[in-house]
Amino acid sequence: MKKTKLSSTNQLNKTYLEDTCMGAYALGIIGNRWKLSIFFYLNKGPMRFTEIKQSLQGITERMLALNLKEMERDQLISRTVFAEVPARVIYELTPIGRELTPVWEMLGLWGRKHKQAVEAEVTVKAAVV
Amino acid sequence: MKKTKLSSTNQLNKTYLEDTCMGAYALGIIGNRWKLSIFFYLNKGPMRFTEIKQSLQGITERMLALNLKEMERDQLISRTVFAEVPARVIYELTPIGRELTPVWEMLGLWGRKHKQAVEAEVTVKAAVV
DNA sequence: TGAGGACCTTACAAAAATGTAAGTATGAAG
DNA sequence: CTTCATACTTACATTTTTGTAAGGTCCTCA
Numbered sequence: 564m565k566k567t568k569l570s571s572t573n574q575l576n577k578t579y580l581e582d583t584c585m586g587a588y589a590l591g592i593i594g595n596r597w598k599l600s601i602f603f604y605l606n607k608g609p610m611r612f613t614e615i616k617q618s619l620q621g622i623t624e625r626m627l628a629l630n631l632k633e634m635e636r637d638q639l640i641s642r643t644v645f646a647e648v649p650a651r652v653i654y655e656l657t658p659i660g661r662e663l664t665p666v667w668e669m670l671g672l673w674g675r676k677h678k679q680a681v682e683a684e685v686t687v688k689a690a691v692v
Numbered sequence: 693m694k695k696t697k698l699s700s701t702n703q704l705n706k707t708y709l710e711d712t713c714m715g716a717y718a719l720g721i722i723g724n725r726w727k728l729s730i731f732f733y734l735n736k737g738p739m740r741f742t743e744i745k746q747s748l749q750g751i752t753e754r755m756l757a758l759n760l761k762e763m764e765r766d767q768l769i770s771r772t773v774f775a776e777v778p779a780r781v782i783y784e785l786t787p788i789g790r791e792l793t794p795v796w797e798m799l800g801l802w803g804r805k806h807k808q809a810v811e812a813e814v815t816v817k818a819a820v821v
Numbered sequence: 822t823g824a825g826g827a828c829c830t831t832a833c834a835a836a837a838a839t840g841t842a843a844g845t846a847t848g849a850a851g
Numbered sequence: 852c853t854t855c856a857t858a859c860t861t862a863c864a865t866t867t868t869t870g871t872a873a874g875g876t877c878c879t880c881a
Binding site for chain 2 (some may be wrong): 572575576577579580583584585586587588589590592594595596597599600603620621622637638659662663665666667669670671672673674675676677678680681684
Binding site for chain 3 (some may be wrong): 701742776
C-alpha cells in the first residue's frame with residue numbers, strides 16, 4: 564500500500580505536523596484526491612465496488628481499490644465479501660467514518676462561502692477597472 | 693507559482709471533483725502539508741515571515757514563501773510590507789481566512805476522536821491475542 | 822566598502838501521488 | 852472449453868509536491 568521512505572525529510576515533516584496538529588492528522592487520513600468523494604457516496608449507504616466506480620467519473624479501478632484499502636486500514640469503512648460469482652463486495656462507513664459527516668459539511672460550507680467571496684472580489688475588481 | 697499541465701488527466705479529475713464537491717474544493721485550498729499549520733499560527737495574530745518560519749520546525753524558506761503566496765492568492769491571508777530595512781512583512785488572516793477556524797476545530801476534533809478509536813482498537817486486538 | 826539581517830527567488834533533485842495498460846482469480850452459464 | 856462479470860493486482864509512466872542549495876535585493880551601520 565505504501566512505499567514511502569520513512570527517513571525522508573518529507574516524511575519526517577509530515578509526521579511532525581501530524582503529531583503536533585490534529586487537523587493535519589485528519590488531513591493525512593482524508594486529504595487526498597478521491598477519499599472525500601468516496602466518503603460522500605458511502606455516506607448515503609453501502610455500495611459495491613462497481614457502483615462507487617460508476618459514481619466517481621474518472622476514477623480508475625486502481626485508484627479506487629487503493630483508496631478503499633487505505634480507508635479500510637484507517638477504519639473509515641468496512642468491507643464485506645459475499646461468496647458469489649461474480650464477486651460481490653460491499654463497502655460501508657464505520658461509526659468513526661460516519662462521524663466525518665459534520666467535518667465534511669463544515670468543509671463544504673466554508674468552501675461555498677470562500678468561492679462566493681472570491682467571485683465577489685473578482686466582480687468588484689472588474690467593476691473598478 | 694504553478695506549472696501544472698491543465699490538460700493532464702490528473703488536473704482534469706481534480707477540477708471535476710472540485711466543481712462537484714465543495715469539500716474537495718476546500719481541500720484544494722487548505723489540504724496540503726503546511727497550510728493548516730500556518731493557519732493555526734496566524735489565527736493567534738499577525739506574524740512576520742521569520743516568526744512563522746521559526747514556529748514551523750522544519751519548513752524551508754522556499755516552502756513558506758510558496759505557501760504564503762498561494763494563501764494570499766486564495767485570499768486566506770493578507771500581506772503588509774513595511775518600508776524598513778531590514779524588510780518587515782506582516783501576514784495576517786483575512787475575514788474569510790478567519791472563518792476557517794470552525795473548520796479547523798472540527799477537523800481537529802474528529803482527528804482526536806479517530807486517533808483514540810484506532811488506538812483503542814489496537815489495544816483490544818492486543819488483549820485478544 | 823563590506824558585513825549583516827529579513828525576505829524572498831531560482832535552478833535543480835528527490836519523493837510521493839496519480840494515471841495507464843494489462844493482467845489475475847473465480848465459478849457459473851452457454 | 853470458452854466467455855462473461857466482478858473485483859481486484861501488477862508493472863510501469865507521468866505529473867505534482869516537497870525539499871536542497873545557492874543566490875539576490877534592500878538599506879543601514881560600522
